């Protein structure tokens with residue numbers, strides 16, 4: 694698949710209606726939705742696609758529906774369908790089927806690739822390998838150069854600097870959590886994402902040919 698890499702923004706690109714810090718699923722979804730309404734967006738992302746992440750990789754029916762609205766249709770051939778969630782302890786288990794369709798387990802890198810392609814297709818300016826910093830007065834620096842914006846979206850993940858800068862962190866309750874994910878070359882064995890409660894909360898998502906196991 695081809696890649697889009699814009700490392701240095703031109704002077705024109707250094708002015709934008711909406712600057713979005715973070716090019717993960719949230720930042721790209723916001724950019725596509727706004728750009729489709731004619732609002733010019735620039736996504737500034739420190740990494741380069743396809744971006745991977747510790748994540749169980751299960752997309753629920755609502756996520757698939759929202760992606761479709763953005764113009765991204767994920768088909769069952771791109772991953773592995775699942776019908777609901779199974780919660781299990783060593784003694785008990787309960788299954789809950791989705792009332793509104795099917796989920797799909799899909800590699801995170803594939804989802805990211807599809808979203809970044811769509812963002813480029815609708816005309817979002819994508820600044821990969823670009824680090825954003827905010828200084829006093831809301832000045833936004835991209836790799837040291839100032840970017841002017843009318844609106845700023847912080848889509849910079851759980852340790853968001855934008856949230857801190859905006860003072861939205863004050864009421865936040867901190868608890869430290871660790872998450873990790875492995876892929877196992879085991880054919881998917883069932884029709885559910887399985888959540889196993891024990892000393893860790895672990896869950897498995899069926900993907901195409903492999904199974905993702907994520908734990909907290």
Ligand SMILES: Cc1cc2nc3c(=O)[nH]c(=O)nc-3n(C[C@H](O)[C@H](O)[C@H](O)COP(=O)(O)OP(=O)(O)OC[C@H]3O[C@@H](n4cnc5c(N)ncnc54)[C@H](O)[C@@H]3O)c2cc1C
Pocket residue numbers: 714715716717718719720737738739740744746747748749750751752823824825826848849850851854872873874898907908909
């Ligand atoms: C173990 C585990 C399992 C999970 N399982 C699932 C699952 O099955 N299904 C599901 O839907 N979700 C799952 N999630 C949650 C999912 O990964 C997150 O909800 C999702 O990644 C959040 O997307 P985001 O775009 O908000 O943030 P992120 O994906 O974290 O993206 C933020 C981006 O901002 C960039 N960034 C940060 N600061 C800067 C900066 N200053 N300048 C430039 N770029 C910056 C980062 O490089 C990063 O790419 C799981 C998470 C974990 C930890």
